Amino acid sequence: MRQVSHEVEMGRQGQKSRTRDAILAAARELAAAGQALSVPAVAEAAGVSRATAYRYFSDPSVLAAEAGLDVAVAPYEQIVAGAEGPRARLMAVSLYMFDLAAGHEAAFRHFLARWLDAWAAGSGPTRGARRVEMFKRALGEDRAGLSAADAAALVRGLTATTGTEALIGLLDVAEADRAAARATVEEITGLLIARYLGT
Numbered sequence: 001m002r003q004v005s006h007e008v009e010m011g012r013q014g015q016k017s018r019t020r021d022a023i024l025a026a027a028r029e030l031a032a033a034g035q036a037l038s039v040p041a042v043a044e045a046a047g048v049s050r051a052t053a054y055r056y057f058s059d060p061s062v063l064a065a066e067a068g069l070d071v072a073v074a075p076y077e078q079i080v081a082g083a084e085g086p087r088a089r090l091m092a093v094s095l096y097m098f099d100l101a102a103g104h105e106a107a108f109r110h111f112l113a114r115w116l117d118a119w120a121a122g123s124g125p126t127r128g129a130r131r132v133e134m135f136k137r138a139l140g141e142d143r144a145g146l147s148a149a150d151a152a153a154l155v156r157g158l159t160a161t162t163g164t165e166a167l168i169g170l171l172d173v174a175e176a177d178r179a180a181a182r183a184t185v186e187e188i189t190g191l192l193i194a195r196y197l198g199t
Contacts, residue, residue: 089138
């Protein structure tokens, strides 16, 4: 029963990612054709309902900013290639997400700024959850033997230690250079993994 629930949850996460990707792809196609981006127009081009599109992107400026990223995220299988076991897979995902943000820093900062503007205006747009889905996959179908609560806590912790938010905190607040920032992400990721999965 527990495994079935996990598989259902992974299926839902995968469907959400596919829907989000379809909306962003439609937005890029419309932008490339020189058309103004509106949520209804993008919904129609993506073949989803307006209600669905608004659940993902209630603010067109956030949609335009994320579509403008146009950053190709490697498939999960490529990210974890050669990583043996959940510990190595989790580390691979964490460092990949940090490197992705660092490699496209200006674009990710621009997107985050638009998202924060929309949040402050009360539109409450959702954010993508690629790293969350990947961390869950990295744990495996049996959650590496963790309880559901511990697996969720580990994924939350790992989510907070990588990506654009971690990059900004380390570079801007802690004044680390890029090498030190990446080393910090690796160290904290390792500590979290050891805390939940053992050394």
